[in-house]
Amino acid sequence: QVQLRESGGGLVQPGGSLKLSCAASGRSLSDNAMGWFRQSPGKEREFVACISANGLSEFYAEVSLKARFAVSRDNAKNTVYLQMNSLKPEDTAVYYCAAARGQTVPVTSPSDYIYWGQGTQVTVSS
Secondary structure (H helix, E strand, O other): OOEEEEEOOEEEOOOOOEEEEEEEEOOOOOOOOEEEEEEOOOOOOEEEEEEOOOOOOEEEOOHHHHHHEEEEEEOOOOEEEEEEOOOOHHHOEEEEEEEEOOOOOOOOOHHHEEEEOOOEEEEEOO
16 A cells, blocks of 8 residues: 655745655555645645656646745655745645656646645744
8 A cells, every 4th residue: 555654844934945755655656746735724735746757847836836846756765855945924734745647747636646645734934
């Protein structure tokens, strides 16, 4: 059974940085595109970024996110990362990683993902 475990969340001041990790266990996910989503209280889960199975292609929800966030992966470690810089209070959310059915991106709909982590809280506040 595949398990995804996020880590790296926490409390950070506006303008700060965090790097989230998502470690997979159970089987290799090197043939799956991977994505990051986030969900704030009272809001629907929203797509943030995704990366292709081979790590050569990335896609971000918005240009503004692409300017501040960077998704990457290390298939040898079965791990995906989300580097978040210049964080803003509106980035506060629970962040989830997920494994897609296919290998290519973009994959932006939650329904296209088959495995999900439990989430890690990111709070941006002074």
